[in-house]
Amino acid sequence: MILDVIECSLKAPNRIIPVEALAGNVAGSRMPQVQPSLLTRENADRACRTCPTGALALVERQGQKLLCMDYGQCIGCGRCMEVEPRAFIPADRLGCCGVSKGELARYFDFERGVEVNPNSPEIVQQQIFSMLGKALNIRQLDAGSCNGCEAEITALTNPYYDLERFGIHFVASPKHADMLLVTGPVTRNMAVAVKKTYEAVPAPKLVVAVGACGCSGGIFAASHAVVGPVDSVIPVDGYIPGCPPTPSMLLTGILEVLRRTSTKP
Amino acid sequence: MSTAPEQNALSSAVVEVARLLRGSAGRPARLVCLFGSMDATTNRPRVHYILDVPGIGYRLLQETESSNGTALVQSITSAFPAAVWYERELRDQYGVELSDHPDPRPLVLHENWPRDCHPMSAPSQSVPWVKGEYPFLKVEGDGVCEVAVGPVHAGVIEPGHFRFSVVGDNVLHLELRHFYTHKGTEKLFQGTPVTSGQMIAESVSGDNCFAHAVAYCQAVEKAQDVPVPRRAEFIRLIGLELERMMAHVADVGALSGDVAFVVPAAYCSRIKEDLLQAGSRAMGTRYWRGIAVPGGVTRDLSTSASEALCQAVEQAAADFKKMASIILDRPSVQSRFEAAGILKRSVATDLAVVGPVARSSGVDIDVRHDHPYGAYKESTIQIPSFHYGDVLARARTRIDEVAVSAKLIIDSLKSLPGGAVRETLPQGIPFEGFSAVESPRGELLYWVKGENDLLSRCYIKSPSFQNWPALPHAVAGNVIADFPLINKSFNLSYSGCDR
Numbered sequence: 028m029i030l031d032v033i034e035c036s037l038k039a040p041n042r043i044i045p046v047e048a049l050a051g052n053v054a055g056s057r058m059p060q061v062q063p064s065l066l067t068r069e070n071a072d073r074a075c076r077t078c079p080t081g082a083l084a085l086v087e088r089q090g091q092k093l094l095c096m097d098y099g100q101c102i103g104c105g106r107c108m109e110v111e112p113r114a115f116i117p118a119d120r121l122g123c124c125g126v127s128k129g130e131l132a133r134y135f136d137f138e139r140g141v142e143v144n145p146n147s148p149e150i151v152q153q154q155i156f157s158m159l160g161k162a163l164n165i166r167q168l169d170a171g172s173c174n175g176c177e178a179e180i181t182a183l184t185n186p187y188y189d190l191e192r193f194g195i196h197f198v199a200s201p202k203h204a205d206m207l208l209v210t211g212p213v214t215r216n217m218a219v220a221v222k223k224t225y226e227a228v229p230a231p232k233l234v235v236a237v238g239a240c241g242c243s244g245g246i247f248a249a250s251h252a253v254v255g256p257v258d259s260v261i262p263v264d265g266y267i268p269g270c271p272p273t274p275s276m277l278l279t280g281i282l283e284v285l286r287r288t289s290t291k292p
Numbered sequence: 293m294s295t296a297p298e299q300n301a302l303s304s305a306v307v308e309v310a311r312l313l314r315g316s317a318g319r320p321a322r323l324v325c326l327f328g329s330m331d332a333t334t335n336r337p338r339v340h341y342i343l344d345v346p347g348i349g350y351r352l353l354q355e356t357e358s359s360n361g362t363a364l365v366q367s368i369t370s371a372f373p374a375a376v377w378y379e380r381e382l383r384d385q386y387g388v389e390l391s392d393h394p395d396p397r398p399l400v401l402h403e404n405w406p407r408d409c410h411p412m413s414a415p416s417q418s419v420p421w422v423k424g425e426y427p428f429l430k431v432e433g434d435g436v437c438e439v440a441v442g443p444v445h446a447g448v449i450e451p452g453h454f455r456f457s458v459v460g461d462n463v464l465h466l467e468l469r470h471f472y473t474h475k476g477t478e479k480l481f482q483g484t485p486v487t488s489g490q491m492i493a494e495s496v497s498g499d500n501c502f503a504h505a506v507a508y509c510q511a512v513e514k515a516q517d518v519p520v521p522r523r524a525e526f527i528r529l530i531g532l533e534l535e536r537m538m539a540h541v542a543d544v545g546a547l548s549g550d551v552a553f554v555v556p557a558a559y560c561s562r563i564k565e566d567l568l569q570a571g572s573r574a575m576g577t578r579y580w581r582g583i584a585v586p587g588g589v590t591r592d593l594s595t596s597a598s599e600a601l602c603q604a605v606e607q608a609a610a611d612f613k614k615m616a617s618i619i620l621d622r623p624s625v626q627s628r629f630e631a632a633g634i635l636k637r638s639v640a641t642d643l644a645v646v647g648p649v650a651r652s653s654g655v656d657i658d659v660r661h662d663h664p665y666g667a668y669k670e671s672t673i674q675i676p677s678f679h680y681g682d683v684l685a686r687a688r689t690r691i692d693e694v695a696v697s698a699k700l701i702i703d704s705l706k707s708l709p710g711g712a713v714r715e716t717l718p719q720g721i722p723f724e725g726f727s728a729v730e731s732p733r734g735e736l737l738y739w740v741k742g743e744n745d746l747l748s749r750c751y752i753k754s755p756s757f758q759n760w761p762a763l764p765h766a767v768a769g770n771v772i773a774d775f776p777l778i779n780k781s782f783n784l785s786y787s788g789c790d791r
Contacts, residue, residue, distance in 0.1 A: 031618055032555050042562060055572040057582060079488050104491055105582045105590070117576065167448045171473045173787045174450055175498020175579065181448050181542075182568070185561035199446030215419075216402045216472045216790075217451060220443050246495050251416045252476030271498060273578060 042186045044275075049188070050282070051120045052275040057103030058268070060118035061096050066137035068092075070114045074107040080239070080246060083107055088134065093143060098123045099131035099242035099256075102270035124276045125235070125265045125283025128258065131242060162194040163285065166204035166228065170221045170257060171247075172211030175271035176238040180208065182274045195281065201227040206281070212240040212253040213260045225261040235284055236263045237277065239270040246270075264288070305355035306366045309341045312351070313372050319346040322657070323644050324728075324737060325753035326368075326378035328386040330413060332748070337386040337413060339365055342726065342737065342753070349663060352726065367393035374644035377761055385412035397427060400471045400790070411479060431457035431465050439772065443472045450786035454775070461771040466764040473790040481750035486512055486740075487586060487717065489747055493738070494581050496752060497788030499539060502531045503731035504738075504788075505584035508750070510665060511738035512586040515725030516718055524588035524713040525666040526704050530601075531580045532729065533697040533704075534571055537605070538564050539732035540648075540690040540697075541612055543783045547687055548619050550777045551628040556619050563608050563615070570604030573597065588714035593705075602705045609698035616691040629684035633766040633778030636681060643762045647734020647755045648693065649782055652686040654679030659730035671700060681766075686781040720744055731755060733785060756789040 071094040075083045082100035086093055098121070107115040123131060134143040167180055183190040184197070198204050201224045213221055225234070236257035239245030244256045257263050265287070267280035312321040324342040331338045340354045365382075367390040369375045380399035382388050387410035401409065403424035411419070431438075437458055443451035453469035480492055493508035494501040506528050513520055545560020572578045574597040583589050593601070619625055635645070640653040650657055658675045660668045676692030678685035726739035734755030742748045763782055767775055 035559065035615070035618065036555055039559070039562075042565075055576065055578050057577050079491055102491065102495075103577075103582065109590070168444065169450050169473070171475055171787075172450070173473075173475075173495040173498040173501075174785060175495070175501060177448050177450065178499045178579070182561070182565060185565045186558060187562070187565050197448060201444075211473065212475065214473055214475055215404055216474055217443065219404075220451065220472070224444050240495075246492055247475045247477070247480065250476040250480055251411055251419060252474050252479075270495075270581070271579075 039186075043189055043192070044187050049275040050279050051122060051124075052279070053121045053123070053269070053273065054119050054275075056118070056269045056273045056276060057105050058098065058101060058118045058121060058123075059096070059103075059105075059107050059115040060121065061094070061133070061135055061142075062114050062116060063135050063137075063142050064140040065114040066094060066135055066140055067114075068137055070111040071135075071137045074111050074115060077106040077110050079104060079106070080243075080248070086134070088143075091136065092138075094135040094137050095132055096135065097132040097243070098268040099128065099266055100239060100245065100248075101268060102239045102246055124267045124272065124280035125287070128242070128263070128266055131266055131268060161285075162196070163206060163281075164196055164198045164204050165206045165208050165281070166198055166201045166224070168201075168207050168209045168221065168224050170209050170211040170241070170260075171214035171217045171253065172238065172240060176210035176241070179271045179274055180210070180237070180277060183277055188274045188278060190278070193282070201225075202229065204228050204232070206233040206235060206284075208235050208237055208281070209257045209261075209263075210237045210241050212244045212247040212250070213255060213257060215252050215254055218254050218260055221257075221260050233264045233284060233288060234261055235265045235267060235280060237267045237280075238272060239268060242266045242268050305339075305341070305353045306368060309343065309353055310368055310371060312343050312345055313368070321345040321351075323372060323374045323378075324350065324735065325751070326375055326382065327739070327751045327753075328382050328388060328412065329741065329749045329751070330386075337388050339382065339388065340739070340751070342739070344662070350726070350728070364389045364391055366391055369393055369395075373642050374758075377757060384410065386410055387413050400474050402426070402471065411476060416479065426469060428455050428469070429465065429467050433459075435459045436464065452786050456772055456775070458772055461773065463767050463770055463772050463775070466767045466775075468760055468764065470760060470786060471790045473787045475787075475791065477791040478750060478752060481747045484747050486742060486745050486747055489740070489750060490585055493752075496791060497754065497756070497785040498579070500535060500731045500733065500736070500785065500788065502535045502580040502584060503729055503736055504752075505581075506532060506666075507727060507729045507731070507736045507738045508740070509584050509586045510727035510729065511725055511740045512717075512723070514727045515723035515740055516586075516721060518587055518715055518717055520666065521588055521712045521715055522667070522709045523592075523711045526708055527589050527593055527713060528584060529667040529671075530593075530701050530704050531571075531575075531583060533700045534567060534605070535580070536732040537608065537694050537697045537701070538567050539783075540694045541567070541608070543780065544612075544616060544619065544687055544690050544694075546780050547629070547683070547777065548625065550780050551625055553619065553622060553625055556615050559615050560612070563611050566604060567608050570601050570608075574601045585714070587717050588712070590714070592713050593708065598705045598708060602702055605698050605701045605705075609695060612694055616694075620688070620691070626684070628774075628777065629687055630682060632683040632774050633770055633781060634681045635762055635766040637679065639762060639765045640681070643758075643765075645759050645762045647730070647732075647759065648686060648689045649759050649762065650734065651675065651677040652689045653681035657735070659728050659735050663728060665727065665729060667704065671703070673700065683777055683781040728753075733783065733788070734759065752791055754785070754788040754791065756784040756786070757791075759784050760789055
């Protein structure tokens with residue numbers, strides 16, 4: 028009988044997570060948050076030396092030594108938080124999803140204990156609300172990912188995140204898509220297919236690079252079999268860091284790219 | 293001539309491998325993997341064979357190839373087809389020539405790589421781009437058509453190419469063309485500090501990242517003879533079984549979705565998310581990345597976290613059991629699952645298939661049972677198995693394994709030993725060793741070698757690399773419309789295979 032199925036459906040409680048709780052939420056991604064007031068040259072240096080991908084680095088800008096935290100390269104290994112648990116803490120909310128490549132990197136003056144030009148994008152909740160209800164067709168494209176990002180993208184359609192409530196659908200063909208959601212470092216063996224898929228999407232089109240690999244090459248950046256991050260092969264409109272980004276980061280990023288596109292002069 | 297003894301030494305290893313695989317000294321051994329490494333003193337490739345010998349366990353045989361300029365190794369593929377992809381990979385990566393190998397085509401390196409480029413045999417350098425065409429096997433005859441699918445697929449799926457030769461709807465032959473996601477992962481390990489290798493291992497196949505991390509850590513611990521704290525071993529077992537539960541719940545849901553029965557598909561995706569969130573609340577990471585490190589785990593389970601995790605797992609197992617019976621009781625599901633994509637036991641044995649796929653074709657192998665490791669040494673587990681070899685058998689194996697995993701997690705959480713969770717590694721010693729775990733997809737083995745706390749070589753035997761060549765045998769004779777269902781019932785990782 029089909030009654031058991033109907034019973035199950037009716038009895039299932041509503042699991043949906045409201046958008047207010049999702050926007051900007053990076054909990055569970057293992058991304059670090061820098062506490063600028065607790066930074067010293069010593070702990071910044073120790074954190075940089077333990078970072079496996081170079082996401083944390085000491086850089087010089089206009090004669091000034093700064094700590095650069097590039098979320099695009101961070102794989103969330105947690106080592107900085109392990110060696111310097113006061114200056115680097117697990118982040119709960121960050122405005123790092125759906126931003127430009129430049130905005131992925133944040134700079135800190137460890138002498139004065141402040142963030143330099145904190146033009147970090149705020150999570151504009153009201154504007155995100157205004158995006159809801161407009162249809163968007165997404166074609167997901169795996170350019171060589173480890174399938175960690177795919178697993179989280181698949182989770183977007185489960186009853187907690189329910190991407191369809193925003194009018195966002197995954198489509199089977201690039202020819203039906205408004206947006207390409209590209210994961211992975213672009214491998215040598217996928218480079219041609221990535222270009223062809225991009226060309227098959229009708230204009231106007233948006234491209235979002237997903238994950239540490241998509242943003243910067245991540246842990247695979249130095250590989251002989253990898254061409255580079257997504258933007259080394261096709262133009263990218265927004266970046267979603269994380270290894271892998273959580274469903275709430277993916278959702279925030281997709282909506283943020285849309286918001287920026289629609290509010291462009 | 294000085295070359296003669298070396299050639300004899302080489303052939304003796306191959307002869308011994310063949311003798312064991314043939315089973316002339318008892319039951320036949322199973323080929324676990326075959327791979328290369330560079331010999332540091334001679335700078336020539338060395339070939340390693342790992343076999344699972346009944347009554348003995350894992351056995352490693354290795355030889356340096358001959359020194360007379362032509363790197364030539366006797367192929368074993370014609371007699372033991374399970375070696376086919378391993379040998380083709382060895383040829384691509386190391387330039388080792390295989391005498392009498394039936395398939396001269398490259399495997400891992402696509403047409404854009406020069407044919408004389410063998411990345412693992414030389415230091416990293418920029419590789420020129422070339423053009424070429426891959427010669428697919430041609431099936432000829434009246435009414436035979438080719439259907440080419442991929443590498444980019446319709447859905448949130450990894451890339452790979454499938455070339456079907458069909459007559460009408462019926463598949464005569466399926467040829468796989470994979471390695472689109474080949475990322476040169478094994479080469480990346482070279483020169484990596486031994487305490488950082490697990491970060492690369494976690495990105496080999498993201499949905500099984502914890503199994504990869506644990507397999508890597510175990511190999512290092514075995515090679516360096518590091519005693520792992522018991523509490524850490526139990527936390528690893530909990531993580532491994534949680535990963536298996538999530539993988540199987542998602543697979544069974546997706547199988548239901550593939551036959552257009554969408555309520556259980558949605559329900560199973562919810563159960564998986566419940567487990568992800570429970571795992572994240574306990575460990576701060578949804579897929580347990582960054583938890584396993586050589587020597588133990590980075591994070592302990594608090595009492596309250598264990599209780600919450602225990603409750604979540606009990607609830608998920610109960611919910612899934614109900615959903616599984618709803619799926620299996622449905623006549624429309626049965627008619628699609630039953631007799632679809634049969635993998636015969638003989639084919640599964642010939643191709644040394646592993647994991648749930650093997651156990652659904654009557655081949656009872658499971659690393660947890662056959663070669664117990666970590667906390668599994670202290671547990672007795674029931675390994676579900678079925679002999680029909682069809683989609684239904686693979687679904688039922690997964691359904692039963694979810695219950696076994698849930699019980700293992702709950703038992704372990706309730707009797708978690710006390711103590712520390714991390715041991716420090718010895719420094720500066722040369723090391724070499726391997727270790728296997730049963731990942732959700734089957735036997736996953738890491739072989740590591742290095743010195744001065746740096747890795748010089750890390751080989752990954754991935755269950756997907758082993759099982760992909762069996763898929764075409766299950767697909768032939770079915771209608772092409774059943775391919776997604778059969779493929780899903782194998783649920784193999786592309787990235788895990790391509791590395």
